[in-house]
Amino acid sequence: MRAMAVIKIREDLLNQIVGLSEQYTHADNKDVYMQQITTELLRLRQTSIKVVELIVLWRDQLRYLALMGTSQKLLRKRRA
Numbered sequence: 001m002r003a004m005a006v007i008k009i010r011e012d013l014l015n016q017i018v019g020l021s022e023q024y025t026h027a028d029n030k031d032v033y034m035q036q037i038t039t040e041l042l043r044l045r046q047t048s049i050k051v052v053e054l055i056v057l058w059r060d061q062l063r064y065l066a067l068m069g070t071s072q073k074l075l076r077k078r079r080a
Contacts (some may be wrong), residue, residue, distance in 0.1 A: 013047060
């Protein structure tokens with residue numbers, strides 16, 4: 001899954017949690033909302049981990065490309 005899609009899912013989860021917390025404050029049966037908030041927080045945690053993993057992967061790919069560029073420049077200098 002693409003990083004931006006996972007970030008969008010994470011943002012949507014945050015908005016859902018905010019909405020549920022607002023409903024919780026006015027609810028008579030708070031247990032139902034607390035269960036929903038707990039479920040969404042667990043999903044948020046998993047999604048946040050996925051976002052971090054994708055950012056690390058992206059960073060590593062950029063580092064690799066930078067190293068490849070540096071290696072090719074050194075190779076060209078040696079040939080010259």
